[in-house]
Amino acid sequence: MTESSCQQPCARKVPIFTSLSNEDLAKVSAMIRHRKYEKGEALILEEQPSDTLYIIKNGQVKLLKMTPQGKEQILHILSTGDFFGELNIFNSDELSNFSAYALKTTHICMLTKDDMELLIRNNPDISLKLLKTVTKRLAHTEKLAQSLATKDPEIRIAYMIMEMGHKYGKPVKERIKVELPLSREEMANYVGVTRETISRKFSKFERLGIIEIKGTREITIQNMQLLNEYID
Numbered sequence: 001m002t003e004s005s006c007q008q009p010c011a012r013k014v015p016i017f018t019s020l021s022n023e024d025l026a027k028v029s030a031m032i033r034h035r036k037y038e039k040g041e042a043l044i045l046e047e048q049p050s051d052t053l054y055i056i057k058n059g060q061v062k063l064l065k066m067t068p069q070g071k072e073q074i075l076h077i078l079s080t081g082d083f084f085g086e087l088n089i090f091n092s093d094e095l096s097n098f099s100a101y102a103l104k105t106t107h108i109c110m111l112t113k114d115d116m117e118l119l120i121r122n123n124p125d126i127s128l129k130l131l132k133t134v135t136k137r138l139a140h141t142e143k144l145a146q147s148l149a150t151k152d153p154e155i156r157i158a159y160m161i162m163e164m165g166h167k168y169g170k171p172v173k174e175r176i177k178v179e180l181p182l183s184r185e186e187m188a189n190y191v192g193v194t195r196e197t198i199s200r201k202f203s204k205f206e207r208l209g210i211i212e213i214k215g216t217r218e219i220t221i222q223n224m225q226l227l228n229e230y231i232d
Contacts, residue, residue, distance in 0.1 A: 010034075010057045010109030013081045016129040024123065031115040037102040044085065044100040051113040055083045059106025060181050063098045064189075074190040075141060077103070077167070077181050086130050089116045103181055156191040157201045158230035161211065165221045175212075176221040184216060 011017040011028040020028065034057075037043055044050050046065060054061075056078055063076040063084060075098055078084060088094060111119075120127045143159075161178075169176035180187070188195045202219070205211045210227050212220040221227060 010055050013057065014055050014083060015081065016083070016126050016133065019125055019129075020123060028111075028119065031111055031119075032109045035108050035110065037106045037108060039102055039104050041102050042099060043102065043108065044096050044098070046097065046099045047095050050085055050088045050096050052085050053083055053089055053111045053113075053116055054085045054100070055109040055111070056080055057107040057109050059108075060103040061100050061106060062103055062182070062186070063100050065098050072186075072189040073192070074182070074186060076137065077164075079167075079181070083133075086134060089113050089130075153191070153193045153197050154201055154204075155230055156193065157187075157198065158205075158227055160187065160191050161205070161219070161221065162224075162227055162231065165224075165227075169221065172220070176224070178219050178221065180217050180219065 010032055011020070011025050017025065017028060032055075037059075043054060043061065058080045061078045061082075061084070062074050063078065064072045064074045067073050076084075084100060085096075088096065164180060165176045165178050168181060169178045171177075182190060184195050184198050188198045191198075193201075202211065202213055205227075206213050208226065210221070210223050212222055214220070
């Protein structure tokens with residue numbers, strides 16, 4: 001973890017600050033501290049106190065919990081413009097209920113609880129946008145729980161592919177090219193299967209013409225309709 005400079009205000013990249021004037025954005029930028037995390041570094045550890053809002057200027061971060069069996073359960077994959085730690089802004093007495101790790105070199109902008117409280121008092125609509133983000137994440141967590149509850153690993157893996165296609169995919173003609181943010185092992189932890197199952201099901205989906213695999217970090221979704229059939 002190292003301190004780093006910020007050439008452009010992080011606040012401009014964050015949806016919750018879009019309604020702020022240029023003057024208010026400048027004030028937010030003056031409050032922000034900047035840090036760079038290398039791949040694998042921890043930003044927050046589960047069960048530790050935190051009173052900071054973390055904003056991803058660029059890079060990717062995984063939020064996870066450890067299962068009773070000592071395995072990672074990935075909850076969210078966040079990227080540029082996303083933020084986390086918002087719940088501790090409203091209740092700093094609570095310990096973090098997840099850990100956060102950089103998936104690649106990641107530049108982070110940080111705001112303290114005191115600074116956020118000042119911003120919210122002066123700009124009440126920020127709290128509403130925070131609430132909307134928390135609600136979306138809760139819905140995502142519920143879908144993840146439903147996906148993990150099914151005994152069919154193909155459904156869980158299909159759901160993961162679709163989710164990553166929506167978030168990281170780039171349309172190429174009638175297909176969707178996806179640069180995967182997770183390794184095979186991390187994808188296995190995300191959907192609660194083994195690494196071998198991920199590789200086997202990916203190969204099956206490729207044989208069926210649903211996806212095309214390129215290396216370990218890139219796939220192309222070739223038939224979204226077939227992929228949907230696994231989830232419905």
